[in-house]
Amino acid sequence: MNKVDLSMKDAINLALTEEMERDGNVFIMGEDIGVYGGAFGVTAGLLDKFGEDGIVETPISEGSLMGIATGSALMGMRPVLEIMFMDFTTLIIDQVLNHAVKFRYMFGGRDDIRVPLVIRTPYGGGRAYGASHSQSLEGLFLHIPGLKILVPSTPADARGLLKSAIRDNNPVLFLESKLLYNKTGQVPKDDNLIPIGKAKVVIEGEDITLLSYGRTLDMCREAADYLENEGYKPEVIDLRSLNPLDKKAITKSVEKTGRVVVVEEGTLTGGVGAELCSVIMENAFFSLESPPERVAAMDLPVPYSPVLEAEVLPGVGDIVEASLRSLSY
Amino acid sequence: MTEDGTVGGTSRPDKWKTEDGNQRLEVGSRMTDPISHFPVPLSGFMEGQSKNKLTSMLRMMIVIRRIEETLNDLFARGKLFGTTHLCVGQEAVAVGACYPLRKDDLVASTHRGHSHALAKGVSLRKLMAELLGKDEGLCRGRGGTQHLSDISVGFLGTNGITGGLIPVATGAALAFKMKKQDNVVVSFFGDGASNTGVFHESINFASIKKLPVIYICENNLYAMSIHVKRSTSVENIAQRASAYSIPGVIVDGMDPLAVEKAMVDAVNRARKGEGPTLIEAKTYRYLGHSKSDRRVYRTREEEKYWMDRDAIQNLSSALIENNVAADEEIEAIFRDAENEVKSAVDWAVSLPDPSVDDVASGLFQENNEYV
Ligand SMILES: Cc1ncc(C[n+]2csc(CCOP(=O)(O)OP(=O)(O)O)c2C)c(N)n1
Ligand SMILES: [Mg+2]
Numbered sequence: 243m244n245k246v247d248l249s250m251k252d253a254i255n256l257a258l259t260e261e262m263e264r265d266g267n268v269f270i271m272g273e274d275i276g277v278y279g280g281a282f283g284v285t286a287g288l289l290d291k292f293g294e295d296g297i298v299e300t301p302i303s304e305g306s307l308m309g310i311a312t313g314s315a316l317m318g319m320r321p322v323l324e325i326m327f328m329d330f331t332t333l334i335i336d337q338v339l340n341h342a343v344k345f346r347y348m349f350g351g352r353d354d355i356r357v358p359l360v361i362r363t364p365y366g367g368g369r370a371y372g373a374s375h376s377q378s379l380e381g382l383f384l385h386i387p388g389l390k391i392l393v394p395s396t397p398a399d400a401r402g403l404l405k406s407a408i409r410d411n412n413p414v415l416f417l418e419s420k421l422l423y424n425k426t427g428q429v430p431k432d433d434n435l436i437p438i439g440k441a442k443v444v445i446e447g448e449d450i451t452l453l454s455y456g457r458t459l460d461m462c463r464e465a466a467d468y469l470e471n472e473g474y475k476p477e478v479i480d481l482r483s484l485n486p487l488d489k490k491a492i493t494k495s496v497e498k499t500g501r502v503v504v505v506e507e508g509t510l511t512g513g514v515g516a517e518l519c520s521v522i523m524e525n526a527f528f529s530l531e532s533p534p535e536r537v538a539a540m541d542l543p544v545p546y547s548p549v550l551e552a553e554v555l556p557g558v559g560d561i562v563e564a565s566l567r568s569l570s571y
Numbered sequence: 572m573t574e575d576g577t578v579g580g581t582s583r584p585d586k587w588k589t590e591d592g593n594q595r596l597e598v599g600s601r602m603t604d605p606i607s608h609f610p611v612p613l614s615g616f617m618e619g620q621s622k623n624k625l626t627s628m629l630r631m632m633i634v635i636r637r638i639e640e641t642l643n644d645l646f647a648r649g650k651l652f653g654t655t656h657l658c659v660g661q662e663a664v665a666v667g668a669c670y671p672l673r674k675d676d677l678v679a680s681t682h683r684g685h686s687h688a689l690a691k692g693v694s695l696r697k698l699m700a701e702l703l704g705k706d707e708g709l710c711r712g713r714g715g716t717q718h719l720s721d722i723s724v725g726f727l728g729t730n731g732i733t734g735g736l737i738p739v740a741t742g743a744a745l746a747f748k749m750k751k752q753d754n755v756v757v758s759f760f761g762d763g764a765s766n767t768g769v770f771h772e773s774i775n776f777a778s779i780k781k782l783p784v785i786y787i788c789e790n791n792l793y794a795m796s797i798h799v800k801r802s803t804s805v806e807n808i809a810q811r812a813s814a815y816s817i818p819g820v821i822v823d824g825m826d827p828l829a830v831e832k833a834m835v836d837a838v839n840r841a842r843k844g845e846g847p848t849l850i851e852a853k854t855y856r857y858l859g860h861s862k863s864d865r866r867v868y869r870t871r872e873e874e875k876y877w878m879d880r881d882a883i884q885n886l887s888s889a890l891i892e893n894n895v896a897a898d899e900e901i902e903a904i905f906r907d908a909e910n911e912v913k914s915a916v917d918w919a920v921s922l923p924d925p926s927v928d929d930v931a932s933g934l935f936q937e938n939n940e941y942v
Contacts, residue, residue: 542931
């Protein structure tokens with residue numbers, strides 16, 4: 243066997259280890275990433291391996307940490323900044339948006355201006371953490387030109403994409419679903435780098451396209467099971483990268499099926515699904531047999547009580563309903 | 572005890588305290604080792620206090636501890652969802668700090684805020700119902716432990732973004748000043764939060780505008796796993812006051828009366844329009860940071876050192892030793908507090924889950940004037 247079974251958490255830990263061993267400029271920065279191993283245990287054991295130069299524990303100062311990472315990246319380091327919850331990335335947005343992603347272009351597009359850095363952060367709800375620890379804010383970041391955004395849905399993709407992200411010479415936002423951390427899957431033993439910007443067809447079909455990424459991709463698989471039992475042949479596509487977006491793969495699938503449901507965990511209005519629908523309209527309009535369907539969280543803060551949270555966040559049932567609506571249009 | 576029910580002079584002067592009890596920092600002054608300077612409570616402050624005040628402070632500390640221990644237990648038995656940050660060990664700070672406040676003064680809290688809520692007068696039953704995600708809770712189950720509020724008793728809210736409410740508290744104080752009201756705002760935060768940008772920006776703002784706000788740092792030595800010495804450029808958080816030309820005061824956070832005394836001074840100053848004060852209460856959380864913390868970053872000896880200085884323990888025995896209350900009275904306070912917690916928990920557990928029917932309501936305030 244040239245594969246091993248790993249949880250997504252361990253696959254990320256492995257990618258970090260491999261990249262730090264490969265390139266001495268790679269270091270990790272964040273809160274409680276040392277003896278504590280990170281709030282979700284992703285960096286467990288790394289302090290012992292790489293010491294305090296490799297694992298830089300910080301005060302609670304997100305607003306500056308992003309700028310500090312950027313400055314170090316400009317001077318040739320390759321920081322991987324861990325932000326404990328995606329909800330706290332709002333505190334780094336100024337340094338991302340007004341500085342890190344602009345430097346290269348704004349300073350003339352020169353090759354000696356590089357900002358190779360990765361922001362890793364866990365996103366999403368489903369754990370009753372309440373309004374400030376449950377959000378999926380990729381829609382906000384999608385609006386930022388110059389920021390790559392990756393969201394793995396399997397341990398293998400997590401490892402392969404993170405390794406590519408660390409080697410990329412640009413700022414990359416790397417989103418990890420809290421609910422997938424303990425999900426296990428087969429991970430290749432070799433170096434498998436996964437190219438950034440390539441979607442993956444995870445279930446081939448011809449009747450309807452389900453487009454998603456991260457945790458909601460798993461929901462799409464479940465919805466697909468249901469639809470198959472109903473006699474349909476759904477196609478499920480894992481986007482893996484939101485920026486750059488694999489428009490070719492999206493167009494190809496929608497041209498084939500003529501129907502599409504886009505699924506995300508963030509709030510509906512102005513979200514990732516809105517962008518996906520625009521791309522579909524621009525590229526596959528005349529193939530559509532029904533209006534594209536969007537499944538997303540309600541436009542609300544995520545409530546605490548598990549029953550309320552489940553109501554506000556998208557679920558498998560919502561995807562099935564949207565699919566059936568589209569299929570019977 | 573004296574005739575009028577106040578407590579007579581006590582022994583045990585604490586060598587680290589100045590004459591008026593708390594240590595006031597000069598600009599640039601440093602305590603060499605805050606831990607070894609730590610006093611043995613209790614308390615230089617009992618003289619002149621009424622029995623009623625002392626026993627009600629004790630009772631509140633017990634209620635807080637019991638509710639936190641109950642939550643810990645519910646988590647351990649898998650009966651509670653999400654996560655929570657418990658303040659066992661730190662009760663004296665909340666109780667001492669909120670005691671001098673009026674109902675219409677405002678408290679802004681942190682992620683570790685059940686104590687602040689209860690000490691400010693939030694209903695225990697409604698708090699418990701909120702923590703269990705019920706419609707009868709303070710925020711209809713929408714907020715939960717880190718996002719709960721009861722503005723009707725002057726409790727602005729707990730908060731999940733470290734440092735997030737420090738500017739909001741500051742803005743509330745700005746409003747009080749603009750409206751020429753003499754209310755004050757108390758902004759709680761941890762040692763870790765004192766490294767956020769908003770902490771520094773807010774205190775600077777409050778200082779130049781002379782706002783009626785008291786910044787109170789619960790320095791429990793750790794921000795999650797990070798010891799304050801590894802994260803913070805000063806020995807004492809209170810020293811940071813000097814950068815913003817406001818008073819910085821260090822108090823024994825295991826002594827509710829020491830905290831209260833410092834607060835009285837700060838509140839008077841604020842009400843008189845003299846501006847903000849930064850109070851640092853040295854304290855300790857006995858339990859982990861949150862439910863999944865195995866506390867690998869600290870020693871059991873250190874934990875014992877602090878538990879030996881327990882505020883509830885010390886105040887109980889000081890009340891007995893000073894003949895303020897008899898053994899049986901103290902026991903009754905414990906029993907009574909425990910019963911109150913038990914009845915609140917039983918009630919909250921018995922409630923049904925909230926209905927999802929109007930989950931979408933309440934995002935916007937609809938009755939705008941132009942309508
Ligand atoms: C902006 C932000 N960063 C990080 C966190 C995660 N976090 C929650 S509490 C905490 C430690 C806070 O330490 P301190 O302010 O000392 O309060 P304590 O927990 O000791 O009461 C951290 C890092 C957060 N909630 N918000
Ligand atoms: Mg702390």
